[in-house]
Amino acid sequence: MLSIIVAKAKNNIIGKDNQLIWHIPEDLKRFKTLTSNHTIIMGRKTFESLGRILPNRKHIILCNDAEMHIDDERVEIVDDISKLNSYIHSEEENFVIGGATIYRLLMPYASKMYITEINQEFEGDVSFPTINMEEWNITDVEDGLKDEKNPYDYKYVTYVRKNNK
Ligand SMILES: NC(=O)c1ccc[n+]([C@@H]2O[C@H](COP(=O)([O-])OP(=O)(O)OC[C@H]3O[C@@H](n4cnc5c(N)ncnc54)[C@H](OP(=O)(O)O)[C@@H]3O)[C@@H](O)[C@H]2O)c1
Known part of the structure; x- marks a missing residue:
């Protein structure tokens, strides 16, 4: 199965100049906990x-350049999303970690989404696609820790696809 994870x-902005805009160490910690060993x-x-x-994570990198190579056994380059079929249909949870283009491409195949929703607007150049709530149930909402190191109001919202087979 595929699970999306995003902040x-x-x-709906998720980045600017190929960077994250905010720094929320608590959210990065949660990202690490959820995605490690996947x-x-x-x-x-x-x-x-x-x-x-x-x-502690296998990396699959989508890239249209079939010649691209990264000399590391933990990295696989994929130039065609049909090569992700085994990950989509496996029992194991595989995480789609972005960015905007890849969320748009793979959201139709995702069964679950872990979304950190920051209660503030930002300027940026890439955004998360609109969520069609006819397709998703919210199954969990948890407030994120706000303190001097994590100075935002944010919550962790879990979405599960309706009629998930
Ligand atoms: N807030 C968050 O949680 C979060 C998470 C992740 C990323 N981000 C942000 O998102 C931004 C990056 O997003 P992005 O949309 O610009 O880039 P991206 O989705 O990370 O990567 C796009 C690249 O993926 C490859 N690609 C796209 N479609 C493909 C396909 N069908 N087959 C094979 N390869 C394909 C292409 O690589 P080639 O050009 O090499 O062909 C394309 O340029 C950054 O600002 C980053 O910080 C935010």
Whole structure:
């Protein structure tokens, strides 16, 4: 199965100049807890934005350049989404970690979404697609910790696809 994980602003913005806009260490910790020991699927630009291979996770990088190669056994380059079929249909949870293009591409195949919803608008150049609430149930909402290191009002909202087979 595919699960999306994202942090988005109230106006759906998720990034600017190929970077995250906010810094919420608590959310990054949660990202690490949820995705560790799973496969993470991302676009080439998000991989460049991370700037490194994240420990304890297999990385699948979507890229149209079939010649692209990263010499690391933890990384697989995929140039065609049909090659993700086994990840979509597996029992295991595989995480789609962005960015905007890849969320749009893979949202139709996702069964679950872990969305950190920041209660503030931001200026940016990439956004998360509109969620069609006819397709999703919200199954959990939890307030995020707000303090001097995490200075935003935000909550963790879990969406599960309706009629999930
Ligand atoms: N807030 C969050 O939770 C969050 C999470 C992740 C990312 N972000 C932000 O999102 C932004 C990046 O998003 P983005 O939309 O610009 O880029 P992206 O989705 O990370 O990557 C786009 C790239 O993926 C490849 N690609 C796209 N469709 C493909 C397909 N059908 N087959 C094969 N490869 C395909 C292409 O690579 P090639 O050009 O190499 O062909 C394309 O340029 C950054 O600002 C980042 O910080 C935010």
